[in-house]
Amino acid sequence: MLCEARAPRPGCTRDRITVHLRVNPLDCIAHGLCAELLPEWVRLDESGYPLLADGPLPAALVETARRAAQACPTRALLLEPDGS
Numbered sequence: 768m769l770c771e772a773r774a775p776r777p778g779c780t781r782d783r784i785t786v787h788l789r790v791n792p793l794d795c796i797a798h799g800l801c802a803e804l805l806p807e808w809v810r811l812d813e814s815g816y817p818l819l820a821d822g823p824l825p826a827a828l829v830e831t832a833r834r835a836a837q838a839c840p841t842r843a844l845l846l847e848p849d850g851s
């Protein structure tokens with residue numbers, strides 16, 4: 768999604784895309800890798816399922832979050848632009 772300064776779309780803040788991290792609970796197997804790779808944003812509950820921080824990812828964490836999503840063995844961890 769492209770963000771244009773004059774006509775921003777949902778999920779765009781100025782010239783940046785706002786990205787949220789989400790977990791598909793149907794696919795998550797409580798592997799825990801996401802919390803190891805992205806401890807700034809993910810912690811695990813008592814059963815080992817991820818609990819994510821609220822709100823959009825800080826820009827500084829987006830690339831790390833992308834790598835964590837790619838490493839998730841079941842592809843349950845998803846990066847989604849706001850408004851998608």
Ligand code: SF4
Binds near residue numbers: 790815843844
């Ligand atoms: S790495 Fe994937 S499967 Fe493992 S806890 Fe995180 S979201 Fe669930």
